[in-house]
Amino acid sequence: MRHTLLYLFLVAVLLSCKDQSNATDALTNAEKIIKENPDSATSILNKIDAPEDLQGMEKADYWRLKATANFRLDKAMTEDSLILYSLQYYKDYQITNKLIETYELAAIYRAWKKDISASINLLNEGINVAKQNRDSSGVANYYEDIASLQMDKDLFLAALSNYKESLFYRNSNKKKAGTYYSISLCYARLKQADSIQFYINRSIEFALNGKHSVNPVFTS
Known part of the structure; x- marks a missing residue:
């Protein structure tokens, strides 16, 4: 009886180690592709047995x-x-x-x-x-996220301030083009026509020049 219990215990330990190894491999593989292929990453994550036990x-x-x-994937995150x-x-x-x-x-x-x-x-x-x-990119993203939430609440002046703060930390012309466009939308809601046109033109200018620019914020 003692030998049987020991055998069952060892089998359980081995199975547990195997499950842990499989979960580790799945998480590593999902991490590698999550940004470019979130659908495939989700499929990998769904193969992990009993994720609630992690x-x-x-x-x-x-x-x-x-x-x-x-x-x-633009899915609702209410269950996350x-x-x-x-x-x-x-x-x-x-x-x-x-x-x-x-x-x-x-x-x-x-x-x-x-x-x-x-x-x-x-x-x-x-x-x-x-x-x-x-992390200038992270700072810029956070300011822009705050501005977006403020836009949804019709807090246009506050949103404008945060979009401009985001712009200060942007180090990609492509990203700057999007931020300039968002600023133009703020001015549109504030009915400031001259500023609308100025920031739309800046958006176009940076969109046409897709090269990365040097960001001086965090340079030594």
């Missing part, structure tokens, strides 16, 4: 990747509540490279839940972390 880093990574896929677990885990262990993007995902989740105040608070936290880590 612990620690793997649990945080799983729910971050699931939320990322939903966001990139465990992105808040991912955020807290990365904060607790100071995993900065994942923390910066997770702030944005958590903020988007809060926005889907109609908690705009909490969403903006998370984005402001993300700005501070991104600045500390000299």
